[in-house]
Every structure is written in C-alpha cells, then in structure tokens.
Amino acid sequence: MRVPHELYQMQRVLSARFPELRPAQQMGLALWVFGAVLARSACQSAVLAALVAAGVARHHAGRQRLREWLYDGTDKAKPCAREIAVEGCFAPLLRWVLALWRGQQELALAIDATTHGARLTALVIAVLYRGTAIPVAWVILPGNTKGPWLDPILALLARLHAALPAAEGWTVLVLADRGLWSPRLWQGISQLGWHPLLRIQQTTIFAPADGGQRGPACRLVQKGQAWVGRGALRAHQPKLTVTLVAVWTPDQKEPWVLVTNLAPARVGIAWYALRMSIELGFRLLKSLGWQWESTRRYDPRRVARHWLILAVATLWTLAYGTRAEAAEAIGQSPAGLRAPPQLSGARRRRPRLVSVFRRGLEVFCRCLARGRLWRRLWLAPDPWPQPPANVQITYHDAPL
Numbered sequence: 001m002r003v004p005h006e007l008y009q010m011q012r013v014l015s016a017r018f019p020e021l022r023p024a025q026q027m028g029l030a031l032w033v034f035g036a037v038l039a040r041s042a043c044q045s046a047v048l049a050a051l052v053a054a055g056v057a058r059h060h061a062g063r064q065r066l067r068e069w070l071y072d073g074t075d076k077a078k079p080c081a082r083e084i085a086v087e088g089c090f091a092p093l094l095r096w097v098l099a100l101w102r103g104q105q106e107l108a109l110a111i112d113a114t115t116h117g118a119r120l121t122a123l124v125i126a127v128l129y130r131g132t133a134i135p136v137a138w139v140i141l142p143g144n145t146k147g148p149w150l151d152p153i154l155a156l157l158a159r160l161h162a163a164l165p166a167a168e169g170w171t172v173l174v175l176a177d178r179g180l181w182s183p184r185l186w187q188g189i190s191q192l193g194w195h196p197l198l199r200i201q202q203t204t205i206f207a208p209a210d211g212g213q214r215g216p217a218c219r220l221v222q223k224g225q226a227w228v229g230r231g232a233l234r235a236h237q238p239k240l241t242v243t244l245v246a247v248w249t250p251d252q253k254e255p256w257v258l259v260t261n262l263a264p265a266r267v268g269i270a271w272y273a274l275r276m277s278i279e280l281g282f283r284l285l286k287s288l289g290w291q292w293e294s295t296r297r298y299d300p301r302r303v304a305r306h307w308l309i310l311a312v313a314t315l316w317t318l319a320y321g322t323r324a325e326a327a328e329a330i331g332q333s334p335a336g337l338r339a340p341p342q343l344s345g346a347r348r349r350r351p352r353l354v355s356v357f358r359r360g361l362e363v364f365c366r367c368l369a370r371g372r373l374w375r376r377l378w379l380a381p382d383p384w385p386q387p388p389a390n391v392q393i394t395y396h397d398a399p400l
Contacts, residue, residue: 004056007034009373014312017096020088028069031056032309033316035066037364042290042310044297070302084305090137090156091163093311097127097134098164100319100379102340105169108271108384109136109160109194110278111153111176111185114285119143119298122307125156126281128175128274129318130356130382133281135311136160140300149180154188161192173197175275183240190261197245197260197272204257205234206244208396217257221246226269226387229396233259245269249388264395270385284357285310314357319377320367321360325352326380334363340378 010030011023018026035047038054044066051057057065073083098107108128115121121141126133137156141147157174164170172194176185181200189196200217207214209230220227227246232239243262247269248255258272286293290310297303327334330341367373387393 004371006368006371006373007031007056010034018089018092022082025084028065029309029312032066032069033313034368036290036309036313037317037361037368040361042292042313043294070305072301084308086304086308087159089308090159094136094160094163097136097315097379100377102378102380106171106384108173108175108274110275111174111180112278114282115143116293117143120300120303123149123152125160126278128277129379131277131280132284132355132357133278134315134318135307138304138307140304142300150182150184153185157188157192171195173271175272177275186240195260195262197258199272200257200259202255202257207232207234217244217246218255221248221255223248224250224391226391226393227396228264228267228269228393230264243267249391268384269387269393273385284314289357317360317364318356319379320364320374321356322380323374323377324359324363325356338376340380
C-alpha cells in the first residue's frame with residue numbers, strides 16, 4: 001500500500017489523541033477517515049473506491065484491511081486479542097473536542113437515540129455545536145429488542161466525566177427529550193456535578209416552593225409566556241425538588257416543560273432549543289453526510305467501531321469548516337488563517353447560508369487531494385440562545 005504524506009499526518013494526530021490505540025489501529029482509523037472524506041461517505045464500498053482511485057490501496061487488500069479494523073480479535077484472519085475497545089475512546093474523544101474549544105467554558109451535551117431501520121438502535125451522547133452535533137459516546141443495541149436504556153446511558157456519562165470533571169470550572173448542560181425522562185437520570189447527571197435540562201410531560205404535577213397551588217405544570221403559562229421557579233414534582237416519592245421552566249413561545253404548537261438543578265436566575269428559557277442540533281447531527285451521519293443508513297453492517301460491536309470513524313470524521317470536518325467560516329467572515333483566505341479571529345457582534349450573528357459541516361467537508365476534501373493538511377484547527381461555539389423578545393418571563397422565586 002502506498003501511504004501518502006497526508007495519511008501519516010492524520011496518524012500523528014490520532015496517535016496524540018488516542019494513545020491507547022496501537023499504531024496499526026491508529027493508521028487503520030486514519031485510512032478509514034481519509035477514504036470517508038474523499039468519498040463523502042463512510043460506507044465501506046465507497047471508502048474503498050476512493051482509496052483505490054487515489055492510489056492508496058489495491059482493491060482486495062484494501063477491502064480486507066478496512067474490514068479487519070472493525071472485527072473482533074477472534075474474527076480476524078489471524079485470530080488475536082488486538083481489537084478496538086471503542087469504549088476507551090470516548091473520554092479521549094471528548095478531550096480532543098475540549099482541546100480545540102475556543103470560547104466560554106460552557107458545554108451542551110444531548111442524549112438521544114437514532115435507528116438503522118428496525119435492525120439497530122444507537123444511544124448517543126453528543127456535543128452540540130453550531131447547529132449540529134459531534135458524537136462523543138454511544139452504545140449500539142439490537143433493534144426491536146426490549147431492554148433498559150438508562151443503565152447504558154449512565155455508564156456513558158460516567159466515562160465522559162473522566163474527561164471533564166466538574167472541578168475544572170466548566171458549565172455542562174445535559175439535555176434530553178421527555179421520552180428519556182427519569183429521576184435516576186436526573187440524579188445521575190447531578191451527581192457528576194453537571195446540570196440536567198430535561199423535558200417532562202406537560203401534565204406532570206408540580207407544586208411551587210412557596211406553597212402555592214399544585215397542578216399540571218402546563219397551567220403555569222399561556223402562549224407568549226415563560227415561567228421559571230423552584231418547586232417539587234409531586235408524582236415522585238420522595239418528592240423531587242427542581243427548578244421548573246415552562247416556555248410557550250408564539251411559534252410553538254405546545255409549551256415546553258423542563259426541569260433543571262440550576263437556580264432560576266441562571267437558566268436560559270431558550271436553551272432547550274439547543275437539543276434540536278442532535279437531530280441535525282443524526283442527519284449528517286446519515287443522508288446529509290456519511291450515509292450510515294446505507295451500510296449493510298448489523299453486528300452491534302462492529303457498528304460501534306464504525307461509529308468511531310463517523311465521530312472522528314465529523315469532528316475533523318467541523319474544525320475545518322470553522323476555520324473556513326472564520327476566514328470568510330474577515331475576508332481572508334482560510335489557508336493563511338493561523339488563529340481564531342476576534343469577530344464583532346454583527347459578524348457573529350450573520351446568518352449561516354452554508355452549514356459548517358458542508359463547508360468543512362469541501363475544504364477538508366480539497367486539502368486531502370492536494371496533500372496539504374491544516375495543522376491549526378479549532379472549534380468556536382455559537383453563544384447559547386437568548387430569550388425571544390416576544391415572550392413575557394415570570395421568575396417565581398428568588399435565586400438560590
């Protein structure tokens with residue numbers, strides 16, 4: 001196999017970010033990402049075709065190398081114990097994200113599930129970034145199979161906590177939709193020193209902290225209003241004391257009812273809108289990006305390793321897109337930009353006509369084709385959303 005210089009560059013980066021992987025595993029990951037970017041697809045057949053066209057691999061040898069990178073050790077042509085332990089890559093992956101982070105020490109994580117037809121379900125924790133998401137931890141389960149989701153999710157959160165302990169001064173917001181609501185999830189996130197922002201059912205019984213009348217949480221707001229205050233969820237024994245956020249903007253069909261452990265004055269009523277980014281992130285993994293829905297790989301362990309390729313390729317692509325977008329904002333060539341520019345408020349709020357992912361994929365592919373990769377990359381998150389001007393906000397009690 002002819003190994004181009006840019007593939008060695010990618011391996012050097014991966015060896016620094018994933019030191020627990022063996023050199024051959026790092027090179028295999030670099031080969032997969034290299035081919036996925038060139039092919040604009042992470043399906044094995046597309047990746048192989050791109051590598052063959054680039055003269056990086058021959059057809060049969062290249063296919064075997066790509067396949068064996070995903071195999072368990074006992075399934076390889078020469079059975080061994082050397083297989084990718086993908087769970088050990090979650091904390092290093094998040095550390096890589098944080099190493100590139102340029103902005104306030106605020107991180108929004110979302111928990112959600114996506115499916116591959118009826119065959120597979122992926123439980124995913126992702127970093128929300130500029131209208132999309134970077135997967136940093138996941139577990140792949142067989143589809144249409146009953147079983148608990150909460151235990152795997154709590155285990156993933158614990159692994160990520162090793163990369164971002166609460167003592168480091170970061171504000172970590174963990175968002176999930178009402179289908180994942182559980183007091184155990186609330187408590188598990190809170191025990192890590194992070195802040196849950198979880199959507200609950202509108203009809204959940206809530207009692208304000210000052211002894212006010214209890215009733216369904218949705219009764220606290222009408223359209224165009226938001227209500228924030230401390231109280232207890234009476235449906236749980238023992239009762240659960242929370243900050244409840246009820247929001248019903250004029251654009252919403254129904255109110256959001258959310259719970260968090262932040263003091264009322266610290267909660268942004270529009271923060272839950274960040275969670276929508278993980279849905280867009282799933283679309284990038286599928287039809288708008290890496291074409292995961294087209295794969296014919298259904299073994300959960302192999303698919304979990306395949307997701308490491310998707311996550312690394314997404315992170316790298318978004319970093320390239322961030323640099324290209326910053327260069328365009330100041331009217332400079334991205335190849336000559338060496339550090340994140342200081343943008344004015346007007347430039348930061350400029351509408352995004354092309355997604356960061358799409359821009360990054362074009363630039364990354366062009367750099368690979370030319371054999372010159374950028375060494376200076378970063379992630380610059382957008383500010384968290386501010387309350388809409390047409391919403392009347394009521395703070396029910398004083399901050400804690």
